[in-house]
Amino acid sequence: MKDPFPFDPAATDQILEWTARRIADGPDPKHGAQAFAALEPILGGSITADGIGGDAAFDLFTNTIVPSTRPFGHPTSLSFVASAPSRAALSFDAALGAAGIFAGNWDGGAGAIHAENQALRWIADLASWGDSAGGVFVAGGTLGNLSALHAAREWHRRIHGRRDRRAILCSSEAHSSIAAVARIMDVEVILVPADALGRMSGEAAKAHLDDHVFAIVANGGATNCGAVDDIAGLADLAAAHGLWLHVDGAYGGAALADPVIRPAFEGIEKADSLIVDPHKWLFAPYDSCALIYRDAGHGAAAHGQQAVYLDTVDKTHWNPSDYALHLTRRARGLPLWYALATHGTRAYTQAIAATREVAEEIAQGIAAIEGLDLLLGPQLTVILFRPKDMSEDAMIAWAEGHRRSGALLCLPTRWRGEMVFRLCIVNPQTDPDAVLETLKTLMP
Template sequence: MTQRLTFPADEAALDSILSWTRERILSGPDPRNGAQSQAVLEAALGNAITPDGIEATRAFALFTDSIIPSIRPFNHPTSLAFVAAAPTPASLAFDAALGAAEIFAGNWDGGSGAIHAENQALSWLASLAGWPSSAGGAFVSGGTLGNLSALHAARAAWTKERPDRWRILCSSEAHSSIAAVARVMDAELVMVDADACGSMSGAAARAAMTSGVFAIVGNAGATNCGAIDDLEGLANLAAEHDIWLHVDGAYGLAALGDPETRKAFNGIERADSFIVDPHKWLFAPYDSCALVYRDPIKGAQAHGQQGAYLDTLDHTAWNPSDYALQLTRRARGLPLWFSLVTYGTQAYAQAIAKTVQIARDLACEIDATPNLELLLGPQLTVVLFKATNLKGPELAEWCEVQRRSGALLCLPTKWRGEEVLRLCIVNPETDTNHVMNVLRTLT
């Protein structure tokens, strides 16, 4: 063991950190935890950073006693707002080891084995999409950066005369990150009205097509309603105009892993790039987004960094920094790889199918409950509904009471201008009976 003189290791503290980590993985978070005010945190943490330090045991106590209670427990099975998380025990345990291994996975030279393993996970995803084995890409921190990297590659691949205005065509249900990306790229969004279920048809996209569109973004699981766009129709349109089709499947494309649900994504075989976040519905921890290009050379032509200090690197090797807007990176795709290797793809298929079934059961039960009105879904695992006799501040209060007690995290959203409730299930341990018992208190 190397003796560290400058920053000595505290073995007792290390043991207690590891034992807390073990317990946390086995027991999961406390569902009653949630955001605290700046004032409460100020009082709890005090002036934690001092010239002399307070040693690891006390520093760690600040984390367990003051920081953890303020953290929303997204990976609890009762957490059904936003798109939550449900990392497997193996992926969480491995992630702790991954941190300790301190792998520089920006380029092959720093992290070859880790990158090779990450690429196995990307290849698995590409094969589920029906893409050739030459497809590839990189893991980035999240869907927002994945969408930006893909759309930058899409514009770089443009070979026609430069238009007056760069444009991205997407659905009115596209995730907010697409608008953010357009702003960063100084591109205009051509927003196509989605249909009653939140899906963009090929025909609607065609009618909105205009000059300067360098990419079509298809939804494969819209965040608000779970809708999947007409990927086949969008692929036809992209081919006719010789432009890029990017599929945003940050949430939904996890369901490629379930052969039954896979059919809903027909057309994805013809896209140029897609993203899917393992930290959403692929049972891996924060933070990772798989960005896959059908033709990775197009990704590499758009990305990558040059500098005298990088000249010694082997640019013929697979460097993840060549495929996205990133240089230094942790091997954030490895926890997914480890989880897949541990449990097998069959277990993944079953877990995804189980969540789909939970969403169906919940939709059925909601539909059958007086004073609850099922509005849409399930689409993938999103269900939209309303409580006919509760709205506005009263509904917000009900949501807050359920959150605070740890019973359920269910928050309102807007659907067609109306305030509604939304459930999104990504956790195979979510218990339908429990959720329904809570929802019945709405009536």
């Protein structure tokens, strides 16, 4: 048969040229979501029996699809947990796509898996974990938390021979994914009220512990307030009660690489599992979450798929599909590996420390602006503040105006019931002066 998908070298060149330009220039901060009614007349009907051709399809991508997306990779994107992929990691990601590597098992992706494991090793070293540590890159923190907590429950069942443990204990500041995971696992969540800084202590957790808990989840950087829980106290509590300790460092785990912040994570060496999303504060593109078990065997005992058509898979090597809920996967940890190999770990330490310094400078600037109340932070790189005497509607309108202009993505959240502004900085290129100039427009 003649190739049903004829190769068009000119189309490939066009895509690669655009890719190179985009990596060099970065996203346009004025871009953002468009309404369905705006997108449908252009993108609706783009799938036809005969095809619209590469030029037309790529034109839709560059002129409609990309401009209708939020530019999270831009240094002015300071809401949610944005992303700040390095140009090295982005360029490499394009090559990785072209390489078409199946990285579900060693047979399919040995070289890629070996390299990914180097990057996991770097993170495991930062947590002071020994040789038995290991894991896999999954799509995101939500899947990482699910896979870790499933391993926790299986471990608990094996160790204690009890199947009646049906609860996870975590802070009231735990990420929404923990509740989502609990729904999927059909277990309960015991919420321990966080303290004034959004932190859960071992003592507070102990007061809420009951006989149904099989795992404790510690925040290694709470999304809304940046708090790092009392990991050492929680590790002692977990050890005393034979429980698994999982650290959700999807956002904040990157700070393990910053010697100034590292002491806040004391006790992590005794945790059982950890997630860190390279697409958050480790300068890698979407989508990746490093899921690491202190003893990788506990991951393997819980995951992995069996079938006759998988019997030929070489089980003597590292098969990533054994460590999380997935089988087929791309080697999504490789952009982090490539950028780490290229720039060296010192560059990461410097970039993370520089991001922290940007957050500190912004927080100091906010404290100095009369009319703004600095409520919290920076904790890691999260800052909560509020303009005095501004209505909620006015705050929302202000945020929307600056989002649209591309000056700043700074959206409100709530803290102790009150609407506040939240900044979360993951990009060392964020300009504190420019941010503060924009914040001054909050003043009448």
